[in-house]
Amino acid sequence: xxxxxxxxxxxxxxxxxxxxxxxxxxxxxxxxxxxxxxxxxxxxxxxxxxxxxxxxxxxxxxxxxxxxxxxxxxxxxxxxxxxxxxxxxxxxxxxxxxxxxxxxxxxxxxxxxxxxxxxxxxxxxxxxxxxxxxxxxxxxxxxxxxxxxxxxxxxxxxxxxxxxxxxxxxxxxxxxxxxxxxxxxxxxxxxxxxxxxxxxxxxxxxxxxxxxxxxxxxxxxxxxxxxxxxxxxxxxxxxxxxxxxxxxxxxxxxxxxxxxxxxxxxxxxxxxxxxxxxxxxxxxxxxxxxxxxxxxxxxxxxxxxxxxxxxxxxxxxxxxxxxxxxxxxxxxxxxxxxxxxxxxxxxxxxxxxxxxxxxxxxxxxxxxxxxxxxxxxxxxxxxxxxxxxxxxxxxxxxxxxxxxxxxxxxxxxxxxxxxx
Amino acid sequence: xxxxxxxxxxxxxxxxxxxxxxxxxxxxxxxxxxxxxxxxxxxxxxxxxxxxxxxxxxxxxxxxxxxxxxxxxxxxxxxxxxxxxxxxxxxxxxxxxxxxxxxxxxxxxxxxxxxxxxxxxxxxxxxxxxxxxxxxxxxxxxxxxxxxxxxxxxxxxxxxxxxxxxxxxxxxxxxxxxxxxxxxxxxxxxxxxxxxxxxxxxxxxxxxxxxxxxxxxxxxxxxxxxxxxxxxxxxxxxxxxxxxxxxxxxxxxxxxxxxxxxxxxxxxxxxxxxxxxxxxxxxxxxxxxxxxxxxxxxxxxxxxxxxxxxxxxxxxxxxxxxxxxxxxxxxxxxxxxxxxxxxxxxxxxxxxxxxxxxxxxxxxxxxxxxxxxxxxxxxxxxxxxxxxxxxxxxxxxxxxxxxxxxxxxxxxxxxxxxxxxxxxxxxxxxxxxxxxxxxxxxxxxxxxxxxxxxxxxxxxxxxxxxx
Numbered sequence: 001x002x003x004x005x006x007x008x009x010x011x012x013x014x015x016x017x018x019x020x021x022x023x024x025x026x027x028x029x030x031x032x033x034x035x036x037x038x039x040x041x042x043x044x045x046x047x048x049x050x051x052x053x054x055x056x057x058x059x060x061x062x063x064x065x066x067x068x069x070x071x072x073x074x075x076x077x078x079x080x081x082x083x084x085x086x087x088x089x090x091x092x093x094x095x096x097x098x099x100x101x102x103x104x105x106x107x108x109x110x111x112x113x114x115x116x117x118x119x120x121x122x123x124x125x126x127x128x129x130x131x132x133x134x135x136x137x138x139x140x141x142x143x144x145x146x147x148x149x150x151x152x153x154x155x156x157x158x159x160x161x162x163x164x165x166x167x168x169x170x171x172x173x174x175x176x177x178x179x180x181x182x183x184x185x186x187x188x189x190x191x192x193x194x195x196x197x198x199x200x201x202x203x204x205x206x207x208x209x210x211x212x213x214x215x216x217x218x219x220x221x222x223x224x225x226x227x228x229x230x231x232x233x234x235x236x237x238x239x240x241x242x243x244x245x246x247x248x249x250x251x252x253x254x255x256x257x258x259x260x261x262x263x264x265x266x267x268x269x270x271x272x273x274x275x276x277x278x279x280x281x282x283x284x285x286x287x288x289x290x291x292x293x294x295x296x297x298x299x300x301x302x303x304x305x306x307x308x309x310x311x312x313x314x315x316x317x318x319x320x321x322x323x324x325x326x327x328x329x330x331x332x333x334x335x336x337x338x339x340x341x342x343x344x345x346x347x348x349x350x351x352x353x354x355x356x357x358x359x360x361x362x363x364x365x366x367x368x369x370x371x372x373x374x375x376x377x378x379x380x381x382x383x384x385x386x387x388x389x390x391x392x393x394x395x396x397x398x399x400x401x402x403x404x405x406x407x408x409x410x411x412x413x414x415x416x417x418x419x420x
Numbered sequence: 421x422x423x424x425x426x427x428x429x430x431x432x433x434x435x436x437x438x439x440x441x442x443x444x445x446x447x448x449x450x451x452x453x454x455x456x457x458x459x460x461x462x463x464x465x466x467x468x469x470x471x472x473x474x475x476x477x478x479x480x481x482x483x484x485x486x487x488x489x490x491x492x493x494x495x496x497x498x499x500x501x502x503x504x505x506x507x508x509x510x511x512x513x514x515x516x517x518x519x520x521x522x523x524x525x526x527x528x529x530x531x532x533x534x535x536x537x538x539x540x541x542x543x544x545x546x547x548x549x550x551x552x553x554x555x556x557x558x559x560x561x562x563x564x565x566x567x568x569x570x571x572x573x574x575x576x577x578x579x580x581x582x583x584x585x586x587x588x589x590x591x592x593x594x595x596x597x598x599x600x601x602x603x604x605x606x607x608x609x610x611x612x613x614x615x616x617x618x619x620x621x622x623x624x625x626x627x628x629x630x631x632x633x634x635x636x637x638x639x640x641x642x643x644x645x646x647x648x649x650x651x652x653x654x655x656x657x658x659x660x661x662x663x664x665x666x667x668x669x670x671x672x673x674x675x676x677x678x679x680x681x682x683x684x685x686x687x688x689x690x691x692x693x694x695x696x697x698x699x700x701x702x703x704x705x706x707x708x709x710x711x712x713x714x715x716x717x718x719x720x721x722x723x724x725x726x727x728x729x730x731x732x733x734x735x736x737x738x739x740x741x742x743x744x745x746x747x748x749x750x751x752x753x754x755x756x757x758x759x760x761x762x763x764x765x766x767x768x769x770x771x772x773x774x775x776x777x778x779x780x781x782x783x784x785x786x787x788x789x790x791x792x793x794x795x796x797x798x799x800x801x802x803x804x805x806x807x808x809x810x811x812x813x814x815x816x817x818x819x820x821x822x823x824x825x826x827x828x829x830x831x832x833x834x835x836x837x838x839x840x841x842x843x844x845x846x847x848x849x850x851x852x853x854x855x856x857x858x859x860x861x862x863x864x865x866x867x868x869x870x871x872x873x874x875x876x877x878x879x880x881x882x883x884x885x886x887x
Contacts, residue, residue: 017781021683225588236433248872250809256861307676315581343707346811372709
């Protein structure tokens with residue numbers, strides 16, 4: 001091989017190497033895009049729900065209440081007959097079987113929706129109004145195009161006759177898509193069309209709030225101690241080793257800790273945001289201490305010495321000068337730690353947050369779910385409608401994380417002093 | 421009750437602050453003495469003395485009160501003739517008694533339960549009253565003590581700073597407490613587990629089927645059941661599955677992560693670096709449950725479809741899908757750390773290599789990477805420890821049955837999956853099945869601890885070399 005050939009070969013190797021590097025970055029970026037695109041394409045339809053426009057006639061004989069009835073009377077009144085009477089008029093059905101199939105196209109909450117309309121206006125007796133009633137999960141998925149209708153009938157959840165009704169609805173423009181208020185307001189449900197993340201949102205909020213209240217002060221105080229006051233001795237070394245190790249302990253181990261100490265020994269209530277918050281705080285603590293210490297360390301010694309020189313005590317130099325300067329870095333580290341805690345699932349599963357909770361928690365000691373656990377729960381469900389709900393929950397979760405990280409970056413860039 | 425007490429303590433503290441501040445001012449004017457600290461420090465001094473002892477007492481009391489009351493009540497119920505054979509039944513009776521007291525119990529109430537409920541009410545009353553009395557006693561004692569100090573014109577700033585420093589020290593001890601808590605809670609149940617199951621049967625057994633351990637009471641096991649149990653908790657399939665999935669993950673993460681780390685450190689322009697680095701790090705910020713969902717609903721079925729087209733049988737919970745997605749999650753851990761490590765290789769090494777005519781890639785391959793190797797190995801080990809501790813991806817995308825296999829298209833299970841599967845839902849605390857989850861947790865904890873220790877040592881040694 002001549003010299004020129006060798007050189008060419010070496011240059012080719014150089015190009016290849018460079019290409020590998022570029023390819024791997026590209027592959028990593030591609031994964032981000034695929035993941036986000038996949039979630040968004042599946043989830044965006046969940047923000048709308050399918051409704052069937054129905055005429056509802058409030059028949060005095062069936063309702064047994066008067067115009068101007070009080071709230072309690074309406075709440076107690078039975079709207080079931082009214083619902084049946086009006087829903088079967090939505091399509092000219094021939095017999096009981098066909099009527100049953102027609103009724104199955106509406107959600108289980110149709111009666112409540114009619115009742116709510118009457119609660120809004122209690123002078124509707126003897127009148128007819130048009131209501132947008134939520135459609136059942138099967139019709140919802142069909143209308144959104146997530147459900148193939150060309151399968152043979154026995155493999156479909158929707159019968160041929162229901163398809164006929166659906167086509168009739170479409171033809172008469174009786175079916176449409178509205179904003180899905182249930183998704184944001186409701187708790188969990190076995191019916192996908194009624195299930196929402198309201199409970200999970202509140203549960204996550206309480207958990208993160210408790211986590212913040214516990215972890216932030218302790219983390220800041222601990223990092224101030226370690227960075228500014230701790231003498232160089234064995235105890236300090238031991239604390240530091242502990243913090244570094246705790247930051248790398250798998251999150252599920254914190255779940256076991258919570259199960260044994262918080263639930264079995266102290267007997268705090270299961271499945272509650274209180275326990276979740278404490279668990280997440282223990283887990284987040286070392287992850288906040290590390291950036292806090294870094295930002296304290298970044299404050300130059302001249303600041304401390306300046307304060308000491310004019311007669312401040314060690315404490316005053318730290319709390320009046322060093323800590324305020326380190327605050328932006330501390331806060332952004334805390335927010336990033338909380339963002340991690342918000343997405344954490346495994347320890348919450350172990351403390352029983354997988355329980356099926358319909359009610360929206362009103363305090364941190366009520367059983368509740370949380371956003372990532374809701375994702376896990378729904379992804380285990382067989383119904384097709386839960387796939388889009390799960391993806392939409394992930395979209396909500398990711399948008400919270402993006403906002404939190406954005407605030408963290410903003411805080412750091414806007415307020416952090418650079419010392420060089 | 422506790423909220424009222426905390427509220428009262430706060431009010432006392434705040435009023436004591438103003439009292440201390442004005443009191444010392446008047447003393448200094450009246451007696452014409454120079455105070456040893458600014459008046460506000462006397463206020464702080466009182467606040468700390470008023471609140472900290474009372475709050476610490478309240479916390480400790482609240483932690484232990486339910487446990488103590490429970491043991492007392494169960495004992496009184498037993499004395500009155502209530503019959504329960506194990507801890508679960510005792511718990512049930514205690515819950516019933518509590519519910520009767522709260523008026524939320526609608527079952528039959530016999531005389532034993534009624535008597536116990538009355539006793540419960542009595543004890544709750546007693547405990548609450550003594551708590552209130554004790555807290556006020558503590559507040560009065562500490563306030564009297566601190567007021568005396570103030571009147572003697574103590575060096576309030578120094579004293580306040582000593583107390584606060586103690587507070588800072590206690591906060592930093594929480595890390596040690598957490599570690600101790602983890603070790604004790606894992607050991608406690610693990611010891612119970614290993615008193616039933618031989619350690620060697622656990623470590624070297626090749627069969628994992630904890631559902632066989634339907635023995636409710638670990639203390640009364642017949643010989644036949646014991647033989648059965650002996651064979652149910654073999655750790656080998658789990659560690660094999662865990663390492664196998666972690667291995668697949670590293671096959672994805674190490675080349676991609678390392679090459680992108682190298683490219684970012686050595687080739688990329690500042691602009692490319694500034695954009696691509698945060699985007700790759702997004703991968704580390706996405707919650708793992710999202711990866712799990714993606715792996716279980718998109719990647720798993722996709723692989724099965726591809727396998728069907730190729731004539732292969734691919735499980736929809738294949739190790740390949742879980743490992744691949746886990747690898748993607750780990751990419752940024754490898755790439756960021758190796759980027760840092762490569763950046764800290766001194767420029768002089770590169771310049772020396774260029775000076776003898778090496779191309780850039782030759783320099784990287786033969787000079788930079790060997791120099792950075794300990795650091796790179798450290799970052800890979802950290803990534804491995806992430807991979808074996810990762811839970812949600814494998815819970816959602818890997819299998820549940822413990823197969824001993826090296827076929828990536830079949831399903832395997834992992835340590836973390838089994839912990840979740842055993843502990844999800846209701847569990848009775850004294851069965852070997854539940855305890856086995858803690859034994860698994862202990863094993864996982866030790867394994868990640870060792871990996872992290874080696875990795876951190878490697879990175880630290882490497883850093884020292886070039887500092």
